Amino acid sequence: MTAPLDVLVVGAGPTGLALAAQLRSYGTAFRILDRSLDRARESRALAIQPRTLEALAGFGVTGELVARGNPAMQLRMHLPRRVVQLPLFDIGLDDTAYPFLLFLSQAETESVLAEHLARQRVVIERGTELVRLERKGLVVTCRLRRGDGTEETVDARYVVGCDGAHSTVRGQADIGFEGYAYPQTFLLADLEADGLEPGAVHMYMTGSGVLLFFPLGSPATWRMLTMGLPGAPEREVTLPLLQEITDPYSTDRLVLRDPVWMTDFRLHNRGAAHYRSGPCFLAGDAAHIHSPAGAQGMNTGIQDALNLGWKLALVCRGAAPEELLETYEAERAPVGRSVRRFTNRAFVIGTSRDPLIRFARTRLAPRLAPTALRAKGTRGRVFRTVSELGIHYRRSPATTAGSRAPVRGPRAGDRLPDMPRGLQARTAGTGYHVLLAGPTRIWSDERIAAVLNGRTDLLAVHRLGEESPWPGVAHGLVRPDGYLGYVARGADLTGLRAYLDQWLPAGACS
Ligand SMILES: Cc1cc2nc3c(=O)[nH]c(=O)nc-3n(C[C@H](O)[C@H](O)[C@H](O)COP(=O)(O)OP(=O)(O)OC[C@H]3O[C@@H](n4cnc5c(N)ncnc54)[C@H](O)[C@@H]3O)c2cc1C
Incomplete structure (x- = not known):
C-alpha cells in the first residue's frame, strides 16, 4: 500500500497557488490540481494590498509583482464642480517597505505565482477535477476526474479547498455557506473611454450610486464598474446601455467605445460555517465571498493560504502538534468575518438610496475625505485596515x-x-x-x-x-x-x- 499524500490542494487560483508555494518551501509532499485547462485570463482583482506584498516577499516574487504593476496610482473623485485627487501611494505607513496599493490584474498576479511554482518544479495538474471526498480513518480518499474522462483515487492526510465560491470540498465536507445576495445588479466592462485622464482610478459618486473606472492597460484601457439602472428590468449588457448609465454621472461627456468584455453579476456576502472539518480545510473564496469594495477578496485568500500552509507543513513533518491546525480557524475566521463586515459597510455607503446615506455619499464624504486624508496620521489609520497590515491574532491560542x-x-x-x-x-x-x-x-x-x-x-x-x-x-x-x-x-x-x-x-x- 502506498503512503498517503500529505496535502491535496484543490484549486489553482491565487489562494491555491500561494498555498502551493508555501508547502513547496517546506518540502511537503503535496499535489495541486485545477479543473480548468488554463489559468484565468480575464482580470478580476485589480489591487494587491501591502500586507500581501510583505507576505509574498519570502518567496522572492514581490519584486516581480511590483515591477509588473503600478505602485503610484491616484484616485480622482469627480464632484459636481471639482475633481479631488487622493494618492493611493504614500499611504502614511512607515513600518512597511510597501506603503502603496499595487495595481496589477489578477491574471498577472496568478502568472507571477505560477512562474515561481514552475521554477520550483511544481506541476499544476490542470484539467483535473475533484469530484468526491470520503473520510476513511486517518486519510481522505479523493476521487479525481480528468478532462479525458479517466479517474484516479488519491489518499491524502489533508485536503485544502481553494476551489472558489462554489467549492466542491466545502460541499463534500458538508460545511454550510451562510449569507445573502445583494439585490443590485452590477455591470462590468473592459473598454475604451474618451474623456478620462489616463493612469488614475476615477470615481463618480451621485445619489444613484457609484461609477468607477480602473486603469487596466490590457486587454483594454479601462475596467468600468457600476450598478444597473434602478428599477429597470434586467437588460442585456450592451455598449448603449453602459453609455446610458454613464451619462448622468458625468458633466463632461465620457464616450465609451470598443468593449472587449461586458458582463453583469450579483454580489453575495457569505461565509463558511467552519474553515475546517476534520482533515478538510477551506481557504479563499471557498471560505468567504463579499463585495469587491476595498479590494480585499484575493488578498484575504492569499493570506488564508499563508496562515495555513506552514501549519500543515510542520504538522506533516512531525515537528508541530496537531493542535496547531486548530489555530487556523481561530485566527482566520475572525478576519473573514471582519472583511465581510467592512466590505458590506463600504458597499452600503456606495449604493444605498437612503436619503441620509445619499447625503453622506454625495455631500459629506467628498468634502471631508480629502481634508481628513491630507494629514499623514489619519491617512495611516484609514489605510491600516484596507492594507490588511492591521490584522492581528492577539486572541489566538498560538500567540x-x-x-x-x-x-x-x-x-x-x-x-x-x-x-x-x-x-x-x-x-x-x-x-x-x-x-x-x-x-x-x-x-x-x-x-x-x-x-x-x-x-x-x-x-x-x-x-x-x-x-x-x-x-x-x-x-x-x-x-x-x-x-x-x-x-x-x-x-x-x-x-x-x-x-x-x-x-x-x-x-x-x-
Ligand atoms: C468579476 C469579478 C471581479 C472581482 N474583483 C475583485 C477586486 O477588484 N478585488 C478583489 O480583491 N477581488 C475581486 N474579485 C474576487 C477575486 O477574484 C477572488 O477573491 C479570488 O479569485 C479568490 O481566489 P481563490 O483562489 O480563492 O478562488 P478562485 O480564483 O475562484 O479559484 C478557484 C479555482 O478552483 C478551481 N476549481 C473549482 N472547483 C474545482 C474542483 N472541484 N476541482 C478542481 N478545481 C476546482 C477553479 O477552476 C478555479 O481555478 C472579483 C471577482 C470577480 C468574479
Whole structure:
C-alpha cells in the first residue's frame, strides 16, 4: 500500500497557488490540481494590498509583482464642480517597505505565482477535477476526474479547498455557506473611454450610486464598474446601455467605445460555517465571498493560504502538534468575518438610496475625505485596515504575551513590522525566528543554547542589539507567517521556552 499524500490542494487560483508555494518551501509532499485547462485570463482583482506584498516577499516574487504593476496610482473623485485627487501611494505607513496599493490584474498576479511554482518544479495538474471526498480513518480518499474522462483515487492526510465560491470540498465536507445576495445588479466592462485622464482610478459618486473606472492597460484601457439602472428590468449588457448609465454621472461627456468584455453579476456576502472539518480545510473564496469594495477578496485568500500552509507543513513533518491546525480557524475566521463586515459597510455607503446615506455619499464624504486624508496620521489609520497590515491574532491560542510586556512596540499576535527596515527580510526564511533586543552581551551563547535545545532546523536566532522594534531589553518569537507568537520584556527566556515546548517541541522529528 502506498503512503498517503500529505496535502491535496484543490484549486489553482491565487489562494491555491500561494498555498502551493508555501508547502513547496517546506518540502511537503503535496499535489495541486485545477479543473480548468488554463489559468484565468480575464482580470478580476485589480489591487494587491501591502500586507500581501510583505507576505509574498519570502518567496522572492514581490519584486516581480511590483515591477509588473503600478505602485503610484491616484484616485480622482469627480464632484459636481471639482475633481479631488487622493494618492493611493504614500499611504502614511512607515513600518512597511510597501506603503502603496499595487495595481496589477489578477491574471498577472496568478502568472507571477505560477512562474515561481514552475521554477520550483511544481506541476499544476490542470484539467483535473475533484469530484468526491470520503473520510476513511486517518486519510481522505479523493476521487479525481480528468478532462479525458479517466479517474484516479488519491489518499491524502489533508485536503485544502481553494476551489472558489462554489467549492466542491466545502460541499463534500458538508460545511454550510451562510449569507445573502445583494439585490443590485452590477455591470462590468473592459473598454475604451474618451474623456478620462489616463493612469488614475476615477470615481463618480451621485445619489444613484457609484461609477468607477480602473486603469487596466490590457486587454483594454479601462475596467468600468457600476450598478444597473434602478428599477429597470434586467437588460442585456450592451455598449448603449453602459453609455446610458454613464451619462448622468458625468458633466463632461465620457464616450465609451470598443468593449472587449461586458458582463453583469450579483454580489453575495457569505461565509463558511467552519474553515475546517476534520482533515478538510477551506481557504479563499471557498471560505468567504463579499463585495469587491476595498479590494480585499484575493488578498484575504492569499493570506488564508499563508496562515495555513506552514501549519500543515510542520504538522506533516512531525515537528508541530496537531493542535496547531486548530489555530487556523481561530485566527482566520475572525478576519473573514471582519472583511465581510467592512466590505458590506463600504458597499452600503456606495449604493444605498437612503436619503441620509445619499447625503453622506454625495455631500459629506467628498468634502471631508480629502481634508481628513491630507494629514499623514489619519491617512495611516484609514489605510491600516484596507492594507490588511492591521490584522492581528492577539486572541489566538498560538500567540502568548510574556508576563511582562515591553512598554512599546508590537505585541504577541501582531505582525512583525518592518521597523527597523530590513527586519522582515531577515526573518523571512522558513521556520521560527527568535529576536533578542538590547545589549548583545546579555544574550550569551549558553542562554540561547538552552532555548534552542537542539531545535536548530526550524529555529533561527537574531541578536538585534538596540536596532529593534522594542525599547530596552526584550525578546520575541516570529512565527513562520511573520506574526509574533511570543513577546516579553527582559532577558528571562523561561516563557519563550515554554511556548516553544508547546508549539515546536524539541526532539520532535523535523
Ligand atoms: C468579476 C469579478 C471581479 C472581482 N474583483 C475583485 C477586486 O477588484 N478585488 C478583489 O480583491 N477581488 C475581486 N474579485 C474576487 C477575486 O477574484 C477572488 O477573491 C479570488 O479569485 C479568490 O481566489 P481563490 O483562489 O480563492 O478562488 P478562485 O480564483 O475562484 O479559484 C478557484 C479555482 O478552483 C478551481 N476549481 C473549482 N472547483 C474545482 C474542483 N472541484 N476541482 C478542481 N478545481 C476546482 C477553479 O477552476 C478555479 O481555478 C472579483 C471577482 C470577480 C468574479
